[in-house]
Amino acid sequence: MNPDRRPYILLNYAMSLDGKISTEDRDPVRFTSGIDRRLMDEIRADVDAVLIGAGTLRAEDPPVRIQAAERRDERTRMGKSPHPVSIVLSRSMRIPSEGRYWKDGQVERIIATAVQTPADRSLPFQEKAEVIRAGETSVDLDELCRMLSDRGIRRLLVEGGGEVNMAFWAAGLVDEVYLTLCPVVIGGRNAPTAADGAGLDADRFRKLRLVESRRVGQEFFLRYRVVRSRS
Numbered sequence: 001m002n003p004d005r006r007p008y009i010l011l012n013y014a015m016s017l018d019g020k021i022s023t024e025d026r027d028p029v030r031f032t033s034g035i036d037r038r039l040m041d042e043i044r045a046d047v048d049a050v051l052i053g054a055g056t057l058r059a060e061d062p063p064v065r066i067q068a069a070e071r072r073d074e075r076t077r078m079g080k081s082p083h084p085v086s087i088v089l090s091r092s093m094r095i096p097s098e099g100r101y102w103k104d105g106q107v108e109r110i111i112a113t114a115v116q117t118p119a120d121r122s123l124p125f126q127e128k129a130e131v132i133r134a135g136e137t138s139v140d141l142d143e144l145c146r147m148l149s150d151r152g153i154r155r156l157l158v159e160g161g162g163e164v165n166m167a168f169w170a171a172g173l174v175d176e177v178y179l180t181l182c183p184v185v186i187g188g189r190n191a192p193t194a195a196d197g198a199g200l201d202a203d204r205f206r207k208l209r210l211v212e213s214r215r216v217g218q219e220f221f222l223r224y225r226v227v228r229s230r231s
């Protein structure tokens with residue numbers, strides 16, 4: 001897909017030494033430091049929208065606001081909303097309509113679902129989010145990205161989980177990766193990794209270039225850019 005027709009797309013995740021992003025039970029465990037959480041806030045403040053999978057919403061019920069007042073003020077000074085648009089990807093639309101995720105009234109929310117997802121599943125979200133549809137039974141990520149681009153979303157941050165990250169990799173829709181490597185082992189064959197799902201054949205592996213590495217305390221903060229093939 002022509003990068004001009006879609007937002008610039010960043011992935012951000014924290015991973016254990018054994019490559020896991022959560023436990024087998026998908027417990028909402030915290031294994032990162034305060035430094036990582038501040039960096040996450042900084043990365044979020046620099047994008048127009050943040051997308052998560054329904055699995056992450058169900059597992060973590062994450063808050064979606066920018067935490068630091070000075071970052072919200074800076075966004076407002078630049079003519080942006082104080083918080084990025086929050087997007088949830090879901091085929092089923094079987095997601096909670098109450099909880100921490102829904103608390104902040106200043107956040108614009110979008111649920112991206114498929115055309116064939118029954119319309120009545122939107123009812124609990126009528127006052128809370130805009131529902132957009134792309135793709136018949138699953139959201140077509142190319143189409144979704146075009147729709148987001150048409151709405152002025154230039155930078156999109158994808159914050160997992162493993163299935164959603166993989167879907168963006170498989171569609172060739174990742175430009176940059178922020179990875180925090182954490183000194184912990186989680187284990188578990190079925191614990192989510194940073195890219196789950198069907199995976200890629202060897203001739204389709206994605207190649208990246210390390211553009212930044214920093215050690216702070218016991219964590220490594222790594223930033224990579226995807227190498228585009230010239231074909």
Ligand SMILES: NC(=O)c1ccc[n+]([C@@H]2O[C@H](COP(=O)([O-])OP(=O)(O)OC[C@H]3O[C@@H](n4cnc5c(N)ncnc54)[C@H](OP(=O)(O)O)[C@@H]3O)[C@@H](O)[C@H]2O)c1
Binds near residue numbers: 014020092094139141
């Ligand atoms: N350590 C980290 O940095 C980090 C970051 C994020 C998440 N996590 C963890 O990752 C785990 C969740 O990962 P996960 O792989 O289970 O779930 P996920 O990737 O968050 O979400 C998967 C769900 O997203 C929806 N989905 C995926 N592709 C879709 C498409 N093309 N069209 C429409 N909907 C689509 C489906 O929702 P429906 O089932 O509703 O159809 C699917 O079940 C949690 O434990 C969370 O805590 C960790």
